[in-house]
Amino acid sequence: MQQAPLRIAVIDQGAGIPEGKLAEVTKRFARGSDGRSQGAGLGLSIVEQIMRAHGGRLELRRNAGAGVTATLHFAPAV
Numbered sequence: 001m002q003q004a005p006l007r008i009a010v011i012d013q014g015a016g017i018p019e020g021k022l023a024e025v026t027k028r029f030a031r032g033s034d035g036r037s038q039g040a041g042l043g044l045s046i047v048e049q050i051m052r053a054h055g056g057r058l059e060l061r062r063n064a065g066a067g068v069t070a071t072l073h074f075a076p077a078v
Contacts, residue, residue: 002076003076003077005073005074005076006073006074006076007071007072007073007074008071008072008074009069009070009071009072010069010070010071010072011063011067011068011069012063012067012068012069012070013063013065013066013067014066014067014068015066015067016062016063016066016067016068017060017062017068019062022060022061022062022068025044025060026044026045026047026048026058026060027045028042028045029042029045044058044060044070047070047072051072051073051074054074054075055075056072056073056074056075057072057073058070058071058072058073059071059073
């Protein structure tokens with residue numbers, strides 16, 4: 001029996017991430033340049049590494065208007 005893919009989406013309606021920066025925000029220590037960012041810039045990097053380690057992936061997409069949707073695509077169980 002084939003399992004349906006499992007996905008979890010987290011939708012943010014904040015300021016968003018500029019199109020050219022989406023690939024950069026998963027790099028270690030990447031932070032926003034608008035001066036409002038707090039933290040070490042490790043969150044999305046860690047999420048991406050965990051997803052890859054378990055055969056899944058992280059997808060980031062800009063929302064129409066504002067914000068970003070982060071979708072976790074989990075690998076099917078064996």
